[in-house]
Amino acid sequence: MTPKEFFLVGRENGLCVRLDISPSDDLRDLKHDLATLFSISNANSISLHSSHGNLDTVDHVLECSSKVGIKVDGSSIRSPFCPKELPLFGNHFEIYPDHMGNHDRLFARYGSVIKTVNMGTTIYLTDDPRVSEVVLSESEFFTKTTSDPSHPLYYMRDSTALFLCDTSSPAFHVAHRFIPPSMSPKAVRRYTKNMQQAIEESFGVFDELDKRGLAFHVYQYMFKLAGQIIYRLVLGLDLGHFKTVDTPPHEIIHKLGEYMLLMKKTSLSPKWFKYLPFGDHRRLAEVKRHTWALVDEAIDKAEVGGNGEDLPIREAALQSTCIADYLKRAVDDDGKKLPKEYRLTNVVVLIAAGFVTSSSLLSWMVYSLTHYPGNQERLLRELVDFGATPSKAWTYDEITSMPFLDSFVKETHRMHNPSFQTARNTKKDVIVPGGWQIPAGSIVIPTFPSIHKNKDHWENPERFDPDRWAATDNKRHRMAFTPFAAGPRGCVGYNVAQLEAKLALANLVYRYEFVDASKAPMEYDPEFLVIRPLNCYARACRRTAWPRKTEKEG
Known part of the structure; x- marks a missing residue:
């Protein structure tokens, strides 16, 4: 065994580790050991160096007469850069x-991980899917801690709600047992008819607007449409959003x-604002109390399916009214239900997260229809080819089998994804892809x-x-497209959101031609x-009139 000393290139005055190396050692195992010792998130990204060049084998390491330097992705280890404060x-x-345009500008200037300080709050951001993969994993390095005052969801944190609680919260594991089955592909299939009806209820208003020759504020109407859909799915109740224009x-x-x-707004304000006896923080607390009470009342009014009997989770997900x-x-398997205090907060989150994100996505889809020529016509032709008629009620299988509809929704997500707030906390100092060192508690x-x-992707x-x-030959990183985040804390409403977007697009595009009216x-x-778009x-x-159905060759 030969003792060798290792250090991080770029951190020569920092930690230096001595390891006993044998010619029989495997280079991959050595890198994994070094990744553990130096808190490097991806052992495969490590390369070893001497003053004379790369050390590609264990024998080269043993032959090195000096300390062995460690790089990550070929880069020296350094802290993320920060614009002048x-x-x-x-x-x-x-x-x-x-912030979208400026973040892109800062990534281009400073690299794939940047540090920002806004009103005393420090946030690190990344545009690298390799870093995102590490960040979104629940691991020894990262977790979700909304109770951290710097977390962007801190002011709406809730230790009983799936989306808003810390991963270490007991509620997370309980809620994660109950909530996802209600949004599995099999469960979501049952929501198709209710979604279709909610969308059709908007036709009268859009018809009336057309008769009057009026344009509409896209976000305001998509806000009402998304609210109508998600409220019916979650609570089985009709909001009546489209009784009149x-x-x-x-x-x-x-x-x-x-x-x-x-x-x-409160997450962007200085921390000391919360001590004021007036303002947004106080209003936030008032709105929360009032809204939670309204939702609790609505839960009591929700229709009960069957004979109201309790059912195992999987069966209940397929037989409930909402x-x-x-x-x-x-x-669950132990005969236990989701505690009532968890039920209220999780229903609130399902409604809020569901309609807020969907209203933005639906708005961006209308924007895309009116700003990217040719796509609306291609969608209409595909709908006709798949059997669309004025009275067509789409099935789950039909709506999910249209390739261009799927591609259009994905591309809208890519270009105009509504989500931005996904954040994770570092448990300890960590070196992520690119050689960026992020301190504990970030x-x-x-x-x-x-x-x-x-x-790059x-x-x-x-x-x-x-x-x-x-395209079947793309080689982009698997995390280059994550509109619903990923990992154990990824969005459980993915299937609902996808079905909602496709159903809305199919029904609206078949009935209407959307024309840009923005000033x-x-x-x-x-x-x-x-x-969300403000002035669309x-x-x-x-x-x-509609195009004729494409005749199949042969």
Whole structure:
């Protein structure tokens, strides 16, 4: 055995580790040992170096007469760079009001992991899918801790709700046992009819707008449509959002939207604002109390299926009238139900997360229809080829089998993904791909809008191109496209959101031609929980003619 000393290149004055090496040792095992000792997230990214060059074998390591240097992905180990800070404001003016564009600019300038300081809050961000893969894993290095004051969901944290609790919270494991089965592909299949009906209820309003020759504010109407759909799925109740052209959003939907807005605003404000006896923090608490009470009342009103008998989780997911009914009656293998105090908070989160993200996605789909020529016509032709008629009620299998519809939804997600708030906490100092060293106790956000347009992983990333999804030879990283995050804390509503988007698009595009009616270039809201368009307007023109069904060759 020969003792050899190892150090991190770029951190020559830091930790130095002595290991006993034998000619029979495997280089891969040596790298894994070094990854453990130096908190390197990916052992395969390690390369070994001397002052004379690379050390590619154990024999080369043994022959080295000096300390052995460690690089990650061929890079020296260094801390992420940070734009110049201003007193109190930090990097605020380097980021806002256009955080998407400014983050891209900062990634181009400083590298794939950057450090930002905004009003005293330090956040690390990445546009590298390899780093995102590490960050989103529940591992020795990363976890989700919303109770950390720096976490962007801190002000809406809840130790009893699946999405809002720490991974270490007892509620996470209990809720994770009950919530996902209600949104499995088999369970979601049952929601198709309810979704279809909720979408059809909007037709009268869009018809009336067309008769009057009026454009509509896309986000406002998609906000009502998404709310109508998700409320019916979760609570089995009709909100009546489309009784008239001017029907306002239901109180619960309106309050949840306000709650989301206030949460984002308070997360951006200085920490000492929460001690003020007035302002957004106080309003946030008031809105939460009122909204939770309204949802609790709605849960009690939700229709109960069958004879109201309790059922095992898997059976309950397939036989309940809605998700609230499921959560009332589902029992696990030990005969236990989801505790009532968990039920309320999880229903609130399912409604809020469901309609807020979907309203933005539906808005971006309308935007994409009106701003990327040719795609609306291709969608319409595919719908006709798959049997669309004015009275067509789509089945789950039909709506999920249309290739261009699927590609269009994916490309809209890639170019205009609503989600931005996915964040994880470092448990200890860690070196991530690219050689970036992030200290313990840090918040790291995989920046999905930037990851989805990373030129190292996407060809012509700024081009809206649904056909890219039909390619079979792409070699992009598996985490280069993660609209619903990934890992154990990824979005459990993925199947619901996909079905909702496809059903809405299929029904609306077949009935209407969408035409851009915006008066100014599109702006998005930088202070909302998700990325939503602020000034997008469109006309929904009732179709009077459709293309003929494509005749099959042969």
